[in-house]
Amino acid sequence: MQRNYLFVKRLQKTIFIFALFMFLTENLRAESNTQKIIFPRAFAVAIDDMGWNEGGSLAETGGGWRVGIRRDFDVRDYRPIIEVGKAVGVRFQGLFVLAEMDRLNVCAKYPTTTQHGEKWDNDDNIDPTQIEVMNYIKDNAAYLEFGLHGVGHEYWIDGKRTRAEWYNIENDQPWPEVDMRNHIKCYKEIMAQYGWTPDNGQSFPKSFVPCCYSFYWNPQGDYSTGKIMFEAGVRYVNTQFDYIPELNPPIEFGGGWDHGVLVINRLNYGNDWYETGKLPVEKIEKYETDVIETHWANWLATDDFLQPTLNQKWIEFFKNIQAHPNHYLAKNTKQLYSQWLYKRFTSVAESTIGEVTINNQQMPDQAYSPYFLGNMVLAIKLADGEHVSEAQLNGQPISAYFEDAGYGFIYLPPLEQKNYKFIYKIGQKLMDNIVYNDGTYNVYRTELTRKNMIIDLEMYGTQIVKVKCRKPTSISTSNPNLKVLSKRYEIPYEMLFLEIYGNDMQGECGKVIIDF
Template identity: 25%
Template sequence: MNGRRLALCGAEVSLPQPIFLVIEDVGWWQGYDGSTQNEPFRNGFCRRHCLDDYRALTRLAKRLSMRVAIGLVLGEWDRTNFLKDVPGATWMGKSWDNRINQGSWLAETAQYLKDHRQFIEIALHGICHEFWQDGQMLRTEFHDASGQMRPAALVRHHLEAYANLLSQNGLGDYPRLFIPPALHHSFGNGQASMQAILESFGINFVTTRFGKTRFHTEPQHPRIAWECGVGLIERGLSPANWDVAAAPPLLGDDNPILALHWANILHPDPEHNDEIVDAWADILIEKGAGLDFMLAEELAACWSQAAAYYLADFREESNSVVIDLGAVPKLPCFTGVIAIKIRDEESKRWHFRGAKVVGQTTGDDAVTTISLLPEPRSTKIEVYCLGD
């Protein structure tokens, strides 16, 4: 189901599917895949990362008019080597020594991220992505390969260590979004769940592959679910493998989340990063045009639009289009602005009940995007036009 359209007054009205870009595995300084040496997979990249690789993220966000989410792995940002005391956090264990990554680039890049936070939002992706037990690397940091969550106390210890890494580097508040490492996750066991722990740290959004999730109870919908105040959205498959550098732009299955990995948008020569970024931006802008899709401007906008897209009853009724939100859960993660698109070559005057217009833009293709904020306690939005 891509795009939900209805005809009204000689025009087409749609409830578009959002597209939101998530870039995973950001934050490594070493680029190489260390998995054969009991180290993290990292990015499988041919060089060290540098500030230009973060500039590429900002350029992409600006091109898309989107506050892009970056799944940040922070282990190589440890300034004091305190991770030696966090069980399972690194491959060196008690011998952890991060001096190779402790340099002026830490402060420089942290300042860059702070200065550009309106374009880039940090998402939790882990300390070093994997888990080390008795010196042996296991997948993954928070869940094993079967989706069994690691002991709650250990999970909390790692989440607290992540907070310490953020604080060491002045990277701001705890993230709102969690992207499970390697997408191993679990759902459906209530107060014993990963969602309950995440919510206690202020995380209200999760994106993962439901096919790699251990479900203790079935999700409420095949592509969207909620537990303990946390909203989960199906991530789907990435259109490029995690270790493909300078990946040719390609859009895969149509899910609200478009997940790329950092290497995909970077060039082996950082001076050519912009060429890769611009190619991805062009294809996404094209995808977001027309009636069926829209580029979500930020994380929360994607979740509220996806909830309406998947759960609302979108129907024609008495010379109007109705968006019935009765089935959308009353959770902050799913509450917010809902966008519709109208293709109207006659420029009619459109009216709305149950919502306030908070934004409107019209493209060259006579498609107008209208942002609607539902009125308090309203569960139904009506769209209609009046004759002159």
């Protein structure tokens, strides 16, 4: 009897210890589960004040501040951005001032755009350098976005300068709407001098940063900077809200909609607009905004032989961000703004390893206007030799995938206003039938049938699209302006390499059809 009693007590104790062990194990596993999938913040920089031919300030004589460097610019001053972009897989947002690119003196028709008004004469700047620079920008659309900053950066009345071009921040009042529309018209006319017109398949810039933060925020009014920019084709804006407190911008939320454009806040972290070779000084943990401010001068060394060292500093800066557990480098502006929206309106939870629920029901309707919401990005920390070997969203293929800095980056299709179930597995082999997007283009959807693979993408410039798939029999596109320039298939890696060109430097959309 005593032996039976002791046996029962020991058995109960053993069961209790085992149950406690299982409870703790499951809880630890649950904790690790919630940390397995990462829903990271996107990161990007804006590069203001590109496009000037001369860098020295004219502020003392009533002109613009320009770049704050007393030297002339040529194509060599654009190469650092391209070289860094290639090294880190980013299409940087360049913001351009175009007055000194005016080869036909059209600014004279719009006297508020320059200091000299109707007497504007840019003949001293007209030479082949301008054409070389603008061709270089277009040819390298994969790594440098041509975004709108301004015509002359300021606003002039009879030669008197007022800050700044798009809103009167000195007197806290908007400029006349007709003048602002004329500034946009002038910008388009300068673009046209280089063949950048709709007739040639070129769109107006999708991105805009107002000079000196001069944005007339008025989402409920009949006139605002957002409204005229949206009508011109702009979709994405960033600025510093602190400069327009009288307009009550959405500082606490970090951004908001103004007549169809998404305006998000940005801050500067220690590199002034005129400082050559100057990187942000604060660590990423202190960044309150997903896009931060830089200026052209910050990317330029004082002489050519110093430039490679500066380029490497920028490369290391971006690589450190890519390796950060809660951030990643947005490939391009559309991706940045898409992730900004997802981080504010979408919830992600992983209750079981490999099974993730995504609730996107709260995404606002404005996000579904034409050319807006893009991919949502998730990330997973990988050990050496590990890959994401399977991934599906509601039973369908994901859009794209690639690995960098010890992480697997998963690009999901643009999400509708509903719930999703994302399933993935980690293994020793890269998943099949996937676009391995280590470029700067967007892959919106991938469809797979027994006979073909259809990739819905948006191409910037010319890039190599890598596809893990079996050997194809033919390749075509749905858009004549989206061209396959070359192709090769490497059997050992089961990888297809497509060199694809998109005509529109703001992004050429279409489908790539791979038949098997």
